Amino acid sequence: MTRLPVLRTPRLTLRGWTFADTAAALDVYGHAEVARWLSPEMTRVPTPSAMRLLITRWIAECVGLPPPAGRWAIERDEDKRVVGGAVLLRLPPGHEDLEIGWQLHPDVWGNGYASEATYALAGWAFSHDVDEIFAVVRPDNARAAATVRRNGMLWVGETRKYFDLDLEIYRLRSADLKLGAQTSQRPPGHGNDD
Template sequence: MAGRLTTERLTLRPWEVDDAEAALAVYGEGGVSGWLSPAMDAVSDLSAMRLILQQWIAEDQRLFTPAGRWAVERLDDKQVIGGAVLLPLPPGGEDLEMGWQLRPDAWGRGYAAEAGRALARWAFDEGADEVFAVTRPANERASATARRIGMQWVGETEKYYDLRLEVFRLRPGDLD
């Protein structure tokens, strides 16, 4: 279950159904949704986003720590600017995926790397030995963020999501 995580500029907190409008600004945006896993398409409207948030909230109650889904909120203005996840990777769920999605006007400010480091610390504090990020090879932005977090490039695989993906790994000793 997702706990509340705080960094210098961000709060990562559990999603609420009232976050639907802010979440739609992330998951309904083509520049974001085009990179999401096949498990999630672009969200088309507010009612669909509410349903997804309800599903995520219910799912979060069943996940084992450190797994979870978080809303990424700026501390200074309390605006939700994105989402972050720690979820078991398919097909077998033995690997833990770290992911982040921000609305485009929040790109380029270091928020994704800051959120990623917070997720990694949480995962390691809760006993995880390693976390992975998987990115589509053309998603240079996500690959660069994984590297800024301190993740090491492992290679490419088709193991996850039946797609050719780049794999990055982070272990506790890799964190600054």
């Protein structure tokens, strides 16, 4: 059984999901502003029982995923609140490309949490012989596009390869992550869109 590692940032803990996270997760994945950007394989979560079922699936899925892949809850250290979720997952259809992604509750947008989660997940991925990771962004999701660019990710084009949707593709390599870390050290709430 593969155990998901706990990843820490200056203000966040990324850890495996638990059933105790059901209400907080529903607050994120049931929120209309979050749901509109979810992958086509996932829709807005309508009820606590649906969220619990999804968490059950995520926990089981993580057991069989080879590192560095996984699904993490993002917990804010100051109050232990789960403010979102993050993923490193293989993209369909060929499951060759590794996607990095996050979903945060709208009331914590603008605090730099997506950047912190990105650095933690990318560092974990790059420690496992991964050369590059990708973010897929819907063309009208300007907030996510700005965040991935600020984190050192480079736009590499558009495709319908994943999920049969028009998507912008951004790539991050280890050197790009270091560059992004150097250029995005702004105080939270001062120009960070994530």
